[in-house]
Amino acid sequence: MTLHATADVNRIEAPVTWRAYLLCAFASFGGIYFGYDSGYINGVNGSKVFINMIDPDNNPAKPALTDAHSSLIVSILSAGTFFGALIAGDVAETIGRKWTVIVGCCVYGFGVIIQMLTGVGGSALGFIVAGRLIAGIGVGFESAIVILYMSEICPKSVRGALVACYQFCVTIGLLLASCVVYATENRPDTGSYRIPIAIQFIWALILGIGLIFLPDSPRYYVKKGRIDDAIAALCRVRNQPRDSEYIEAELAEIIANEEYERHIIPDAGWLGSWMNCFTGGLWVQKSNLRRTILGTSLQMMQQWTGVNFIFYFSTTFLQSTGAISNTFLISLIFTLVNVCSTPISFYTVEKFGRRPLLIYGAFGMLICQFIVAIIGVTVGFNKTHTDAAGNTIANSIPAVNAQVAFIAIYIFFFASTWGPGAWILIGEIFPIPIRSRGVALSTASNWLWNTIISVITPYMVGTEPKDANMKSAVFFVWGGTCTACFLYSYFLVPETKGLSLEQVDKMMEETTPRTSAKWRPTTTFATEKGLVTAEHDEVKQV
């Protein structure tokens, strides 16, 4: 086969068309699963019908699941997603990105059916736990591979913005979940939990059926040596004809990079491929080990921002001050701020880049967290009294309101920076031979830390004798972790804006994180591999 390779670093990709845009953006719909599944269970765990089904001996005056059951039902999904993401890395190498996500949708659908059986024949706990574990595996498939797929098909100039759509969909999923459970939670029948569970089917159907009509990743085809399929796929995602010189140039570049990387990281069987993620020196930025640490730690840091403390526990926390009568409304406002702020990143991530976004975002978050903590321990959440009716009331309502406002500003900073930023970067930093496993490991890290934080925070703010009862001081912890995010992004995060995935590879070889933003490509992989032989581009045998 002959392809037009190019030496011009600016001509390796076709201009972006609307169709290409929409095609690439479709997969981001997978984010809805993620958000909806994390969100709906809090409401279901609060439904009386559900509680009576799981824990028939609960106190009718104050119906609640036992701590053990509640944390099992919540965290089992994350356990499933953790393993699902890891398995998906392998599956995506074997059957391709697109089909892995479709398989993920089927697994998820199966998990939803099992959840729907909750309460049938008097069994409840077993069905909901098994169903969420299986659905979690599906979410793990989808959350890791949608990012991988999108990063590989999106045009470089809008890749950040399109992958940010994924996080946007996560936030919409969270919002939908809180609206659905608000509407169903108090129903007197099994609809109070079956409706929120059944709605999950819709997401699986839309994503699974829609993806059947989309092409797989051209980079996957190149890795498998299926060049004709790669050309067809590239033509569709770039909306270009078969003989477009852009398609040929981009393909030549992907092929040259793949050959170069394969030379450095040879195929090494199943175990060897996983081991490849951990090879090379710790102090060498381009090494696989460093990239794996970067991807997994980025996702760890995203969870260390403490965002899920707000999304999982803000209602309980706000209730404890007695200052806010409608805590649902406040949580809804937090969720809305999250949804509305995320699209800001579509623009800023391409205009200013990934690094500034994470650095300034962490800075904004740490300031907000410390302000919330300081107000809280001096005049806000921590200072309460008991009224004549025995209710806990905050001494200073304006101080509590100020804390709520700063929490909302904190969410604004998270949603417009770290929320999407971590996902964008993990899709970009891995070289093709370890990309699917690297993205899988990084996604698994997000879920792992999500679980760890959701398991430990109730003890940090709980009021039982065994609990730390930190009240507002817990925001000092999140202020500290956001400070760690700030230093982390300054010292360790490279700039990947505007580069093709192949150019990112080169940039990571030639720069340090702090010098990365100035790096510009000077040559193409095709030139280096000798595919371009004259001063002007030439047809060359590939």
Ligand SMILES: OC[C@H]1O[C@](O)(CO)[C@@H](O)[C@@H]1O
């Ligand atoms: O938008 C907030 C949500 O985003 C995530 O951090 C994933 O990127 C979730 O863990 C969190 O619930």
